[in-house]
Amino acid sequence: MSIFILASASPRRTELLGQAGIKHIVIPSQCPEHTEQSAPAGVVEDLSRQKAGDVSSRYREEHPDADFIVLGSDTVVACDGNILGKPRDENNAGQMLTRLQGRTHQVYTGVTCIKYKNGMRQIITFHECSDVSVYPMTGDEIAAYIRTGEPMDKAGGYGIQGCFARYIKGIRGDYSNIVGLPIGRLYQELKQLNKEG
Numbered sequence: 001m002s003i004f005i006l007a008s009a010s011p012r013r014t015e016l017l018g019q020a021g022i023k024h025i026v027i028p029s030q031c032p033e034h035t036e037q038s039a040p041a042g043v044v045e046d047l048s049r050q051k052a053g054d055v056s057s058r059y060r061e062e063h064p065d066a067d068f069i070v071l072g073s074d075t076v077v078a079c080d081g082n083i084l085g086k087p088r089d090e091n092n093a094g095q096m097l098t099r100l101q102g103r104t105h106q107v108y109t110g111v112t113c114i115k116y117k118n119g120m121r122q123i124i125t126f127h128e129c130s131d132v133s134v135y136p137m138t139g140d141e142i143a144a145y146i147r148t149g150e151p152m153d154k155a156g157g158y159g160i161q162g163c164f165a166r167y168i169k170g171i172r173g174d175y176s177n178i179v180g181l182p183i184g185r186l187y188q189e190l191k192q193l194n195k196e197g
Helices: 011-018 038-061 090-100 141-149 163-167 174-179 183-196
Strands: 005-008 068-079 083-085 104-117 120-134 170-171
Touching: 005 011, 005 038, 005 174, 011 174, 011 183, 038 068, 038 104, 038 120, 068 090, 068 183, 083 090, 090 141, 104 174, 104 183, 120 174, 141 163, 163 170, 174 183
Parallel strands: 005 068
Antiparallel strands: 068 083, 068 104, 104 120, 120 170
């Protein structure tokens, strides 16, 4: 039985893997995040590869004969094709939320799985994109949401699983992708990976 490693300290990704019944250990990536890509899909795929590569290299050094799978993942929020990172401060959070309110934007998650079995390495990388439509928000509603503190560590300045849910008009695509990991697609890709190796 291969050890399954999540290369992320994200409690949301751990929770999603747990919900899907995927037992895993957590070893966060330590590599600096940098990419030459500019399109959201390219960015998340590239960063997921870097994270999975960092952890798989370190784990293999310590456990050269082990069979294991490392999962690296990265999620971004994009509006009009431009990536919105985590807010620098409350003012920046307000700018992001003002831009997102009353419109539809995209959430991209890139996933890389690196599998070692009997010394052989296999890699798969993919991304999922979900559309998120937000109801119009007043300035007071945006200010009140910022005061909850929820936006400050979230890409795009919001967390769909928190109190921002009251402003979600609808989604098209995988909800778990928006939370941080497209669990259905991941499960299908892992089935194929295990079939091949």
